Amino acid sequence: MTWENYYMPSSIEEALSLLDKHQGEARLIAGGTDLMVQHKSEPIEAKALIDIGGIPDLKKIHEENGRVYVGAAATHSQVVSSPLLKEKGRVLVDAAKAVGALQIRNVGTIAGNVVTAQPAADTAIALVALDACVHIQSGSEKLEKPVLDTFLGPGKSSINPSKELITAFSYPTPTSLERTGFIRFARRDSLALPLVNLGFWLILKEDQKTVKEIRIAVGPMSTVPFRARETEASMKDVQISEEELEKAGLVIAEEVTPRDSFRGSADFKKYLIGVALKRAIKVVLDGKGVDWDD
Amino acid sequence: MTNSSKKRGLLTISFKLNQEDYTMEINSDERLLDLIRNRLGLIGTKESCGGGECGACTIIMNGLAVNSCIIPAARADGAEIITIEGLSKGMEDELHPLQKSFLEKGAVQCGYCTPGMLLSAKAFLDQNSGREVSREDIKEAISGNICRCTGYQKIVEAIYSYALERKGNN
Numbered sequence: 049m050t051w052e053n054y055y056m057p058s059s060i061e062e063a064l065s066l067l068d069k070h071q072g073e074a075r076l077i078a079g080g081t082d083l084m085v086q087h088k089s090e091p092i093e094a095k096a097l098i099d100i101g102g103i104p105d106l107k108k109i110h111e112e113n114g115r116v117y118v119g120a121a122a123t124h125s126q127v128v129s130s131p132l133l134k135e136k137g138r139v140l141v142d143a144a145k146a147v148g149a150l151q152i153r154n155v156g157t158i159a160g161n162v163v164t165a166q167p168a169a170d171t172a173i174a175l176v177a178l179d180a181c182v183h184i185q186s187g188s189e190k191l192e193k194p195v196l197d198t199f200l201g202p203g204k205s206s207i208n209p210s211k212e213l214i215t216a217f218s219y220p221t222p223t224s225l226e227r228t229g230f231i232r233f234a235r236r237d238s239l240a241l242p243l244v245n246l247g248f249w250l251i252l253k254e255d256q257k258t259v260k261e262i263r264i265a266v267g268p269m270s271t272v273p274f275r276a277r278e279t280e281a282s283m284k285d286v287q288i289s290e291e292e293l294e295k296a297g298l299v300i301a302e303e304v305t306p307r308d309s310f311r312g313s314a315d316f317k318k319y320l321i322g323v324a325l326k327r328a329i330k331v332v333l334d335g336k337g338v339d340w341d342d
Numbered sequence: 343m344t345n346s347s348k349k350r351g352l353l354t355i356s357f358k359l360n361q362e363d364y365t366m367e368i369n370s371d372e373r374l375l376d377l378i379r380n381r382l383g384l385i386g387t388k389e390s391c392g393g394g395e396c397g398a399c400t401i402i403m404n405g406l407a408v409n410s411c412i413i414p415a416a417r418a419d420g421a422e423i424i425t426i427e428g429l430s431k432g433m434e435d436e437l438h439p440l441q442k443s444f445l446e447k448g449a450v451q452c453g454y455c456t457p458g459m460l461l462s463a464k465a466f467l468d469q470n471s472g473r474e475v476s477r478e479d480i481k482e483a484i485s486g487n488i489c490r491c492t493g494y495q496k497i498v499e500a501i502y503s504y505a506l507e508r509k510g511n512n
Binding site for chain 2: 050051052053054056077080081084085087088096097099101125148149150151152154155237238239
């Protein structure tokens with residue numbers, strides 16, 4: 049079975065009313081870079097597709113009332129070239145750059161990457177590191193939830209694309225003491241899923257070198273994007289140095305539980321995630337007041 | 343797009359392809375690649391992996407390089423598309439200078455990836471018309487196009503040499 053109708057609404061209201069009209073038998077499509085591929089092997093069961101890629105309000109990237117908003121249908125390329133995000137969302141920009149290749153980034157969207165719920169999705173990891181909030185509309189109801197709560201398992205999202213529309217992701221505008229970063233290791237720079245990827249957000253104390261609080265998101269270490277909370281706790285109040293990062297690398301290697309896969313063994317991934325943490329933080333803090341030879 | 347389906351599953355879309363206007367009736371689940379190859383007979387756009395991972399089916403849609411094998415044809419409504427057949431359109435020569443550069447540098451072997459390579463290169467150069475581009479930039483721009491013959495060196499040289507020449511002409 050395949051869809052009989054393909055709609056391209058131009059507003060959020062129109063998309064919602066189409067969902068409502070089809071009573072669960074239509075589903076949303078954003079970039080379609082996953083959906084169109086999946087459809088070949090496992091036909092999509094929907095009577096109609098509702099394409100949200102042409103809705104201007106869903107493509108906006110902006111700042112409002114102390115929060116940064118990234119529209120659901122913003123493409124990875126839009127994120128990469130956004131001056132606002134370059135300044136205030138480095139983890140998301142660097143993650144978006146790592147996705148697929150240019151042709152995929154030009155089409156694939158941030159919301160699509162979250163709803164597809166792959167444990168290694170680069171931008172999903174970045175959004176988890178930012179502890180981003182997902183803004184959802186369903187009928188006349190509007191709700192918000194932490195992005196981490198939407199991941200239920202590999203390919204399984206709590207968001208039902210036949211009923212719920214993600215409108216945006218948002219997070220608090222970072223202060224001058226906040227830093228974010230992203231790193232991934234893969235066989236190739238393009239068109240390769242990562243062996244490991246890691247996104248972090250941290251806030252420093254006034255001395256610019258002591259961690260006040262840190263969030264670390266990693267993939268693919270579990271069935272869903274994983275928050276390394278033990279490592280986060282171990283780094284609280286730590287003054288960052290080569291030696292301390294070395295220690296944190298050992299903690300995270302112990303904390304994660306990757307599986308052996310064709311991309312690499314579990315032991316190798318454990319080792320790599322330690323390297324990833326060290327390197328990601330070092331790149332971001334280098335030349336910014338932290339002395340590595342301490 | 344208003345869904346003006348007369349029969350089940352049929353839609354009418356209008357788009358511009360290689361500078362010509364088209365209005366066509368399509369199936370709602372048709373891929374843009376199939377529309378281009380099978381219905382319009384423009385077989386310069388190739389299919390290889392069929393899953394958005396090789397770039398053989400690359401076209402330029404609204405100024406961006408995209409994989410036509412994973413784009414629903416319905417989305418072409420209102421779009422402006424360039425395929426390899428349209429690359430030299432409006433030029434005196436049969437070939438675009440970028441195509442000539444590929445020939446001069448020996449950047450073509452079996453040729454299957456070439457249309458996609460050329461369109462990725464064209465989209466990239468158009469977007470960076472005012473600035474100097476490096477070989478690294480070019481590698482990044484064609485990283486979604488896989489070639490199993492050339493080893494890429496000559497492709498990068500062909501694009502780079504055209505970029506320099508073009509800059510000289512500006």
